Amino acid sequence: MKEAALNAGPHSEYSAVMKLRAVLFDAYGTLFDVHSVALLAEQLFPGYGERLSLLWRDKQIEYTRLVSMSGLGGEHYRPFWELTRAGLRFAAARLGLTLEAPAEDRLMNQYRHLSAFPENRDVLAELQRRGVPAGILSNGDPEMLAVAVKSAGFGELLQHVISVHPVRRYKTDPAVYALGTAAFALPAREILFVSSNCWDAIGATWFGYTTLWVNRTGAPLDPLGIEPSHSGRSLRDVLAHFPA
């Protein structure tokens, strides 16, 4: 049985089914809808909600990369919650919006309680039913993740909720992806890493995970000479990789 799986070609469905033993999800953008804050942003700043939300997210991610790249020993690391606030402040300033403390607090609080995408709970419950261990590997700091997981009612469905916080680096640093293989005690290729962020799926692919890019918006692939192992349009596409 084992030998048959090893001999199956790399694109064989049989081989793919046999070797995947766990699922690791990105959180923000994948399980939790980061753009759900756009609704509140639009209430607070009519006509700017979408732009504020998008720029906020872009700057937040940019800042994670800058603090990681500039301080290889983690000396410039600041928790995701602080970088999220920094991104919001920059985005508001860039758009010429005056962000008073109450509005900032409301937006940050909204970010803490992001909506989950509607199909996600069913997918996690079905994975559990099929005996597939699942976890989160996220840039979020432990407190943010704890609140988000609890709000969405995912607590019982996840075996590991892993934050980058202990390594003081952000995705796509290999030290971050190594937290996932350590938690599951599995080789990266035996774990399906699932992200809606193309750059995260690519970083995880480089690291060695089997990857699924959940491309909800039909975005183009970042043409960096590598592709995620699989792509799909909703979290339901995870289930095709595990026997019912």
Next chain:
Amino acid sequence: MKEAALNAGPHSEYSAVMKLRAVLFDAYGTLFDVHSVALLAEQLFPGYGERLSLLWRDKQIEYTRLVSMSGLGGEHYRPFWELTRAGLRFAAARLGLTLEAPAEDRLMNQYRHLSAFPENRDVLAELQRRGVPAGILSNGDPEMLAVAVKSAGFGELLQHVISVHPVRRYKTDPAVYALGTAAFALPAREILFVSSNCWDAIGATWFGYTTLWVNRTGAPLDPLGIEPSHSGRSLRDVLAHFPA
């Protein structure tokens, strides 16, 4: 004399003048106007020039960070020219534009021959007259930089044209900033590092350079808990830091 300079406060003009011995410029966005490609982009894709140009630049920079962060040993490094092309292809696809090979080649060729900002030649010539050695430290690969420097007629005015290429990492990795101190054989704080990109000025400040952020567009500061040593609005602001 030396003791007086050492005893002067950190914000003393005297101290600042005494300790700066060289200038290191970022290239793209600082000496060369990356958005000059927007004009050609607008001709090729009417109504999309500005958006294509901005998204192209954003993705180009994003890709430099991803390949640096994901491969700490430089294993995912690809030269800036290739990442520039990848950024253009993504940007066109994202905006739903069909980018045929001739249009792609014209835009890439335009990027190779970017305009210099109008004041730059005078500033470089004046630094030379004042006996201040000047150089470039850029994400660009050596060929791109050679063409850009030659096109702008800066060749005689620069002592060092330094590409990140040998270290196979991009800004803001400390290995990149270390190329500048090595070339001038000076401590970082004695070199004025000049960039129009706030993130680059911040990265260089973290590394230890005395920095000048040439904030041409009046952008907000990225609120990352650190500020460039100085800021200004044009390259002419460099001259205030060196005696005439």
